[in-house]
Amino acid sequence: MATTPQDLHALVQQKYQHGFVTDIESDTVPPGLNEDVIRLISAKKKEPAFLLQWRLKAFSHWLTLKEPHWAHAQYPAIDYQAISYYSAPKTNRDGPKSLADVDPKLLATYDKLGVPLHERARLAGVAVDAVFDSVSVATTFKDRLSKAGVVFCPFSEAVHSHPELLERYLGTVVPPGDNFYAALNSAVFTDGSFVYIPKGVRCPMELSTYFRINAANTGQFERTLIIADEGSQVSYLEGCTAPMRDENQLHAAVVELVALDEANIKYSTVQNWYPGDENGLGGIYNFVTKRGECRGHHSRISWTQVETGSAITWKYPSCVLLGDHSVGEFYSVAVANHYQQADTGTKMIHVGRHTKSTIVSKGISAGHAHNTYRGLVKILPSAEGARNYTQCDSLLMGDQCGAHTFPYVEVKNPSATLEHEATTSKIGEDQLFYCLSRGLSAEDAVNMIVSGFCKSVFKELPMEFAVEAQNLLAVSLEGSVG
């Protein structure tokens, strides 16, 4: 892989200046999905044969699957033949030409979040030649990682630089036929991130797609694979805390995590895709499959997410706890305002002995939104001494919204201990009044109370993320109190 600063510089220059443009002109595929389209995607990416076969198998399986429909999500049908499956890197040319062309509401939001000026252009999708500081940031960053032996690169690069790791691990956590959207993703994914942390290595910095320039605009079928070898540690940050301009209606990403003996993976997400306007028009459908396998003993996978964006979110970051004494964690804040529908939760599958899982979910519903926690904790007969603690709390703001909790708890081992608690309540009027009587504005008071409600999740986020997540919460809840 390209590891020297010069290589990287060249790579960045190529993509941003010329690469995409020529690609697009020659490669845009007409809407529709069939085997030929998949062969074309694979050929354009010069993928090894095994990967093409893998895609085709996923595709033929996808054809047999029925699109899922949850009882609490309503949206117009998606026409899968109307989507262009190889036009992902199109935003540079099609996007606004300058910040002046960007929706002023979006800019106002950046202002509130304190996004640096030069970043605003990138987030809003303005076609710029290169992003100011990012090259040097990314370069020093890559240097440190390669010294530690950490592999962190685009998926399409890993296909060529580490085909053996890919062949060994790809699709082993989320099989291509796992569900409708995972199968679709497996057939047509265009890019994503690949991470490998070697044995005993503690990744020297937090890995973030934010710094990886070419991670932007990877399109709607993103695929991430993270492998933490024995005794290694990594913290991965996904997404960014400002709303991303994005033209794709449907997002169907797949994330796979593998933790071997005593490895530790922390995966944090702040998802703030376009939620649609206050009347429920537009917005992203975010149908994501995220799963980690604790394969080794004493391994640990921790998911932390702050979900404030998208018109519809279906997302259940899960842990399969195979190794003895392995640990799975899920910390989530999901905010749904206006006409958003958030359906999120987790699955904790306990297979190994003395496995432990913790679930903390905080759902906030406002406006006409629906927020659903859907979770499964399953203790298999082999999971001697397994433990789970689950807490799901919902906060309701406004009488037109909904909060739903659908937990499944299945226990087949008598030495397991499981506790599940949930509450649903309105934002406390006496708390609000107290804050108002001390001179706070209604909005500040709500923000304070909501932040307090989410505190146990925010403290799991890396520091700089936590601050931004709080700001984001405030922006998301704007207009939710009269």
Place this chain on the structure above:
Amino acid sequence: MSVSAQSESPLARLSRVTVPAPAALNSALARWQQTRLSQLATATLPTPRDDAWKYTSLRSLDRRDLSPAADGLEAQELLAQLPTLGSHRLVLVNGRLDTTLSSPQLPPGCTLTRFDDYFSQVPEALFAGDIHLIEDRLRYVNACMTRDGVCIEIAPHTQLSEPIEIILLATGQGAYPRVVLSVGEGAQVQVLEQHRSAANTDSVTVQSMDLRVAPNATLTHTTVQESGHQAIVLAETRVAIQREAHYAHQWMALGGQMNRLDLKVSLEGHGAHADLSGLFFADGSREQHLRTLLDHQVAHTQSDQRYRGVAAGRGRGSYDGKVVVHKNAQKTASSQSSRNLLLSPGAEINTRPQLEIHADDVKCSHGATTGTLDENMEFYLLSRGLERSAARALLTFAFIDDVLKKLTPSALRTRLEAAVLARLPDAAILREFVT
């Protein structure tokens, strides 16, 4: 899958049964049933793929004969095992009212009507659902097969000092009891529903019960399931609670091979309160399944649920509870608690405490725990010289008795405590602890 006689749906077999008996052919109920029965030919039983039946498999019905059982000779014998808890008793044998075994009359203020007659006045009381919906499927089966059920009407402001016992005995294959109970305004009643079945009999009961609690009335309803170890009982109880009315239900699921209750409660008037509690004990290879639906339709309603479950041996149990708060049902208060004890490696317990909330000014909570006996408690008892098996039995009993000890009348409580004790090891030592 090949289509063979073996794979024919039990309902399809049932559709060819000649029912009702020729003598009753002219009743309105019989005519309704005759025109609808054929629809069972293409209907299937719910399977675990249906969300509401995720934890209950009805595969064992494939091998059972569901045709309505004739009157059984063992009924009297079964009845003799149940000490009377009052002087008002209605006995349904294989789903049909047996007047010779029942009390000659109900107390003042209570009117008994045969369900067949009630149907001719209120035809929609039989089946107002949709046969195509899995949710209504078993009620439809009951509607097609039921005969000689009972309808009890309690006049307004009636106060009964003794409970009304409704005893359901199964002595043969299929039983399809139908019970309608309407409690008038301001009345106060207790109903004890007790299930028994003949030993070594593959009985299948598909039961449907409709209860209405009028404004300001109080209905205390206790269901005691002590059927034999081959009995399958699938019961649905639907309850409508009106303004300021109170409904308390206690579910004591101790017997049967497989026992399932779907308890659907509508809180329809301001101030309506449902107070549900109970326990299941799934030992041996028994299955005990409870599904509750608390439908808060209007503001200022309250529901409380407290359940305990124990699974031992290869027993399986489930609690699937759902609370729905409708859009305008502000000031709803709802609590749900399910605590479960798993005692052996082959046992299984599944819980699903669900909240579906469409109003904002509510206070809803649920808690569910599943685990084994507390090891600190166990060690404390061992350190005082108790045998390990006795210590475990004692802790199990204490867990169960927390629900049992609230049962009324006390004669019922004492009898059930003894019945539970008899199924635990070291009963002799434990008996001392029960006072």
Place this chain on the structure above:
Amino acid sequence: MTAITAGDLILSVRDLKVSVNDRSVLKGLNLDVRAGEVHAIMGPNGAGKSTLSQVLAGRTDYRVDQGSATFLQEDLLALPAEERARRGLFLGFQYPVEIPGVNNVYLLKAALNARRRAQGIPEVDAYEFLTLVREKMKLMQMDDSFLSRGVNEGFSGGEKKRNEILQMTVLEPTLAILDETDSGLDIDALKVVAQGVNSLRGSERAIILVTHYQRLLDHIIPDFVHVLADGKILKTGDRTLALELESRGYDWVLEEARA
């Protein structure tokens, strides 16, 4: 079983090494306790005092790595907890657990009869038992409501400790180990507890008081005071040692041991 008389060896612990979650807590402990004696084991927090009590009572989440414990000429460590209790070993818990739904007094009766069966003497009937318990409850200043309550259910800290001593006075153990029985007690409750313990002193049994503070020893005068620190008995003396520990702390004992 032959009668025990003053001076008979009741408990003998030799080179006992115990670990909890792979952390070594007791690191070669020796202790002899004879009939008629009262021993106080003192030491700083985390020294292993509670571990010693729990291991002797038969808790299984501790791992015995080495050494032996002999109780009345039997290998104590080979016996399950309930057998130890029946042979006359009693542990007064530092934190007595609440067991809702299990009646306090019936537990005591079951415990007493389990002990009597093991001793080969007739079980007590309900009447004899109640007479006995009422007498002991008076001594412990407990009212009749304790008879009908669940084991320690809703008891205050002081009530729990009194209940432990009540059990001890009824069961009349050969060896009583009282783990921090004085903690959380006000002075009046402490006197009541001490009175209960003193009522049991005699030539046919022994008592081990595990405590952090010396004030209990003002009311129950020990024959020996041991300092348990760093997983071992570092120093043994008489009552004056307790007073010295109170004024000087534990550091000097550790230093002396290192020297």
